[in-house]
Amino acid sequence: MIPNLDSQIGITVYSTTFSGIGGKIRVDPEDFHVNEIISEKAKNSISDQQGYAVYKLKKKKIDTNHALSSIFRKKGIRLKSLGLKDASAITEQFVCSGNKGKAIENFSTEKYSLEKIGYVKKPLSKKDMIANHFKIKISECSNELSSFTEFHKILNFYGYQRFGSKRPVTHLIGKAILQRDFKKAVELILSFTSSYDSKENTEIREKLSDKANYEQYFDQVPNQMDVERIVLKEMIEHDDPISAIRAIPLALRRFYIQAYQSFIFNQSLSLSFLDGENLFEAQSSDVCFDFHGIIGKYVQGLDQRLALPFVGYSYYKKTRFDYQITKILKQEEITPKDFFIKEMQEVSSEGGFRQAAIHCFDYSSHENTVEFSLSRGMFATILLREIMKPEDPVIAGF
Template sequence: MIPDLDSQIGISVYSTNFPGIGGKIRMSPDDFQVREIISKKKEDSISDQDGYAVYKLKKKNIDTNHALSGIFNKKGIRLKSLGLKDASAITEQFVCSGNKGRAIENFSTDKYSLEKIGYVKKPLSKKDMIGNHFKIKISECSNDLSSFTEYDKILNFYGYQRFGSKRAVTHLIGKALLKRDFKKAVELILCFTSTYDSEENTEIREKLSDPENYEKYFDQVPPQMDIERIVLKEMIDHNDPIRAIRAIPVSLRRFYVQAYQSFIFNQSLSSAFLDGENLFEVESGDVCFDFNGIIGKYVKGMDQNLALPFVGYSYYKKTRFDYQISKILQSEEISPKDFFIKEMQEVSSEGGFRQAAIHCFDYSAHETNVEFSLSRGSFATIVLREIMKPQDPIVAGF
């Protein structure tokens, strides 16, 4: 039985036959540990010669963006991360200075620590990160964890975080932007409620469903609803939905569109699997990634991983998945050209490809603890979803 939340984000299948052990994750931050893996070549290039300073950022109960802005406020240095790590975990990642010159001393707060590990000639970039290693404890589960062996048969779905987790709304906002329905996008940001949201948040969202209440309740919107406050302020001052959406940082506006693309991708993967397509092996004519992550056509005898289109305005139709994807786009009443947004070109997306199956390596399980590594862009929660088969992902700590 697929949980309702999974269906909302486009996931309608399990790809393993394992019955699931149930249980909960993240009962404490120590139960979920993540360590970033960079390429050996890049790691070997870190030296004590002058250049761009590289640090190891270890954190707990704070997300990457907030940790980096805390470092900037305290030390006046702007550091870049290779990936974002969420708050409800103990994480270890590489961060790098964008300028040559002075490095700062190691320091720590109650939520994070920063340790200088050396210098590189060129700043670290996202492509230097090859994956993450996870160490996870599953509480209150049955004792069958060691009998899960299908970690090479897991589809590469986008996980719950991509859609807002407790409030799966980001893809709906993205769709409203593609439809040029900016008023609807504002309504979704301000008023979309979820059974998992707090009573206080739900109450304020219900009040904001009437634009007459915008000014009246503005001061009651809690500070953690920072995007809502930005949008609300613009709507009170100008009553212009496009202007209100534009006030949101561009990275987040792009993320809304990407979340909708992720929803289409999840649906495409589910649909192809249900139609009996082999998603774990490449066939003649397939588009694939090689072991360096370079995209290309299937070449016999080469070690390649199957890729599925990630729909955008340059959608490539000539794959064996066009039947499923075209049907989904039709039912969504969306076409590839909609991903070019004339009124807000900065959030347009040409699309691309994404690996169909998760590459899970260094897998081991003992009692209620599981460890594994995933290549960049794959979600640990999707591996855990197949192991645990949770009835309610949010209650289970996803």
């Protein structure tokens, strides 16, 4: 049985035959460790010679953005990360200064520590981070973990975090923007409820489903609902859905569109799998990524990984997945052209390609702990979903 939450985000299949061990993850932050892996070239470029300072940021119970904001407040230094790590794990990652100069002293707070590891001639970028290594304890599970061997047969779905986890709404907001229904996008941001949300949040959202209540309940909207407060303020002052959406930070508006593209991608992968397409081996005329992440046509004998279109306004039709993708777009009443948004050009997206299968390496398990590495942009929760087959991903800690 596929959980309802999975279906909501476009995942309607399991690609492994394993029956699942159940259980829970993240019972304690110590149960979930993530370490970034950077390329050999990047590692070798770190030296004692002056330049841009590189640090190792270790943290728990705080996400990357909040940790970097705290460092800026305390030390006045802006650092860039190579990837984002969430709060419900113990994580180690590389961060780099954007300016040349003397490094700050190592320091720590109860949630994070910062340790200087050297300097580089040019700042490290996202491309230098090639993978993440995970070590995860699964509590309250059956003792069948050692029988799981299908880690090479896992589809590269976008995970729950991409869609808002407990409140899977980001892709729906993205779709409303693509359909130029800005009024609906505002309504979804303010009043979309989920059975997993807290009672207080649900109550306030139910009140906000009526526009007449906006002003009356503005002060009751908690500070952590920061996006909702931005949108509400704009609606109260100007009653203009486009300007209310525009008031949201650009990165988050783009994220809504990407979340909808991710939903289409998850559906495309699910439907292609159900239709019997081979998603684990590339065939002639397929589009593939090579070992360096460069995209190109399939060449026999080369080490290449199959890619599926990530739909945008430059959607490439000539793949064996066009049948499934066209069918999904028709159902969704969306066309590739819709991803060019005249009314809000800054969030338009041309699309691209994404690998069809997860690239998992260094896999091992011991009792109820599993360790593995995944290439950048792949979700550990998607691999864990195949191992655990949870009845309810939220209760299972996803």
